[in-house]
Amino acid sequence: MTLQRVMHVEDDESIRAVAEIALTDVAGFTLLSCDSGQSALAQAEAFAPQLILLDVMMPQMDGLQTMAALLQLPSLKNTPVVFMTAKIQQSEKQRYLDVGAIGIIEKPFEPMELGDTLSELYQQHITS
Amino acid sequence: MINKIKQRYFSDTNLYLLITAAVLLIMLASAWYAMQQRQQSFTARLSHLHQLQLNQLAQLNYDARQQVMLSAQLVAADQQIKQLLLSAAASYRINDQETELGLLRAQALPLLNHYWQTLLPYGASQLHLHLAPDAYTFLRAHRPERHSDRLADVRPLVMQSLNSGESTVGIELGRHGLGQRAVVPVTDQQGKVQGAVEFGVDLQKAFLQVQAGLTDTGSDNSSAIISMALLVVPDITDVLNPELQQNWYQSEYWSTPASFSPLRYWLDSNALPQQLTEARQLQLSYDDRDYLVSLLPIPVWGENQPEAQLLSISWQDVTAQIYTQQKADNLIWLIWLAATLLLLALGLVLVSHLRRQAQHEVADQQALLRQSEQKLSALYQLSPLPILLNRFSDGAYIEANPAMEQLVGYTPEELKQLSYWDLTPERYAEAEQQQLKALTETGRYGPYIKQYRHKNGELIDIELNGVLFSDAQDEKFIWTIIKDISDIKRIEKLKDDFVSTVSHELRTPLTSIGGSLGLVLGGIGGELSPKAEKLLTIAHKNSQRLNILINDLLDIDKLTAGKLRFEAAPVFLPKLLQDAIEHNQPVATQHAITLNVVSCPPVHLLVDAARIQQVLTNLLSNAIKFSPANAEVSLAAEITDERVRISVQDQGPGISEVDQQRLFQRFSQLDQNTEQVKSGTGLGLAISREIVLQSGGEIGVSSCPGEGATFWLELPLYRAALPVNSPDAILVIEDDPDTAHLLCEFLRAEQYQADWVADSQAAWQKMAERKYAAITLDLKLQNENGADFFLRLRDNPATENLPVLVISAHIERGKLQLAALANAIDWIEKPVSPEILSLKLGQLLSQLPRQERNHRILHVEDDSDIVAIMRLQLENQCEYFAVATLSQARATLGKEHFDLILLDLGLPDGNGISLLTSISETQGNIPVVIFSAQDVSVENKLKVQAVFSKSRINTELLAKYLKRTLTELSR
Known part of the structure; x- marks a missing residue:
């Protein structure tokens, strides 16, 4: 099974726009782009993503809270999550992996490679 | 030491007392000696008269002896008297012919009387003729009517002469009183003693004359009156006539009336000596008066008491003289005392003057000291830094300056009431012990960062520095200067927040900029004109550069704050250098630079390889950037003592000395007018410097402008921890x-x-x-x-x-x-x-060795994958056993013996470290190797053979290490 449906949650509009092009035009995914955790929660079940790409630092609900809330949804229970963060401390990376994220993408990211990276992570995840 | 003794024993008062005592002692001793001398000369003067008297007595005695002996011999030599005596002796021998004797007596009387009358004026008291053998008194010149008695037989002088045939002479005390007697024997032709002539003089009169003479001598001076008496010792007065007995003491012959009373008193109180062999003087008192008493012993012959002694006693009232003497003495004492006091006063004045002078000097010094003390005190009082004095023994607060009050809210008085732990939270107890240790060992402590509890309960961040000192009583105190670092802490936190926020806020726009550019350059927006593509490439590169700058900023911030963890492990130096070359090869190729390793000793370093690689990459990329095309950048390593020096040499423009000094500071890219725009953040060398310093090494540069530069770093060498017996x-x-x-x-x-x-x-x-x-x-x-x-x-x-x-x-x-x-x-x-x-x-x-015996390894590990891999690696080398929990491990250790334990720490039922005790108890001293993802404290590292981090070493290397260890064991 290849990666097709990706949900991206990011509060910064510009990054959202860049990611959208990178993931749709470049990678060819079906993308749901949300500007907050709340909006993601509202649309997630309907969209049924194969992978969730989450920004960490967001107002109101941050990435971790959003992840926890999303995974509470029955249909999203086993959906893999990838974080995107500007913070690069090793300890923080480990923390995200510990809570169940399958990968971390550092900001700034390379838009031409973003889709490939997500596909790879997804493949690794479903084969293990 | 000497000063202490002085202080303790020679206070002002004591010093003066000491001087006073010394002066008094010396003066007293000299006064006593002088008075002794004076007393002696006084006594000598007094006794002079007595000596004179004694001499006269002795002379008198001698004269009387001569006189009586001569007189007796004169009579005995008279032939008529001798013939008559011999005839009388013959008749007396043949039965006492009284008639015959009477006739002979009548013939002898006129002859004898002639001598008697001649001798009478010279004090003659006796002239007797005695007959042998029993001293029959034939004739007494002074009383011729009394005769024919034998009274003389009790008189030793007469009997001795009759018996021995020798003349005898001596003073005799008898019923007639005291007399000087001489007895001359008369012998017949055959030499046989037939009788004796006895002659005597009365001594009492003579003594009286002597006394009178003495008294007369001093008649002009009443104090010179000398009394005199004669005493017979022992008292033999009972042999005397009752008449004499009665008058013994009272008789004017025996003593002068004036002198009777003291003599009686002295005799009754036994103040006089009983037996004397020579003259003697005494000072005695009677009725509040003082007397000088002289005694002269004279041997006498007493009737039936041959050993009696006659004492001539003279005494003189010397009260007046003594009084005068004493008056003079008192005066002398007074003068002496006055002199002493004067001397003492002078001495004390002198000493106190000297002391005052010294005190003035001390006072001057003290004034100086006070001035400097005031200066220091002002410093202490006005210091914006809190300063605190604690007692070393119990930490009690002794003193604090006003700044301390501002810091903790307690006044210095309140502070003194507090215990040490009122201000310092208890959780610092252990850290305090360490500081205390430093204090006792080095005399100082700090900088020590901790917290104080303010009076209002808030905690304040502070930094302490202190010294230990002892006061004059050897009590120890701690001076501490305190720095309020709560602001610094607050600012640090602000900065941390700021850095974190900024990095996020900067990266967010950068993400979309870089992303957009990346997409456009990737052709998403359609074909680009060459110019547009060039411009966008520049923009894209610079957005990347901006990102590197942000990363570097965060790196240096964490490095300088010591927040970056370093995981040091043995790293093989040739591999490190080779990797560095490989990493930088693409850039070098791009710049047409040749990279090579010139020399490299095959040793290990103890460093965090990734961090050092970062440093080498930085140095190499700098060297590449600043080298002209087709140049060579060489990497070299050499061993210096316990370190390895790695150097990167380029053929670039070189660096001036001024620039070298600020090279390692942040943002210190050199403003060289090079056309080559060197991309870089200006933080690379600062980061490298921090990494090397925190790896326990040093970094530096040597260069001359125009001759290239050599950057070097020195890193600690790793010495194999494995025991090496005789190497193969x-x-x-x-x-x-x-x-x-x-x-x-x-x-x-x-x-x-x-x-x-x-x-x-x-x-x-x-x-x-x-x-x-x-x-x-x-x-x-x-x-x-x-x-x-x-x-x-x-x-x-x-x-x-x-x-x-x-x-x-x-x-x-x-x-x-x-x-x-x-x-x-x-x-x-x-x-x-x-x-x-x-x-x-x-x-x-x-x-x-495997052929001899298989080594047994116990692997305590809950990850079944790792167990499977290790089993593969090790099982053809040894017997490999694995358990997954602490309890299983303990059970196995209790039953079986192993040669090596491989230990994971994060186990389902606890930490593997807790097994160390059971291992040493059951297995003895066998190697334990920790292979875990967890950190191990230094203390625990020392307890085991080796520690490998799961993230740092792969199983292959671990197995290699274990095999080597086992090989060492079998040797």
């Missing part, structure tokens, strides 16, 4: 000297001894000289095919099992040749890496 000797058989040299170096780095020979002939020779644990063999030898040499080795019983490591560029061909004989053989393909060489050699060598 390996023989290297290799015809290429360069390869041989390299092999030997590799071997020596792994603690083998290596000998090199170039051909098989030399190899046989060497093997005869020395026993080798293994050989490395190049199949292509000069004089012989390596394979043939190997076959000959196996044919020889001495070397048939010698491990052989074949090193060849063509091992496949060699393997075909030697496959059938492949015992104790292994293969390495050229080029040789030191790790493989070490690994294969270790395996070869460990195969021998």
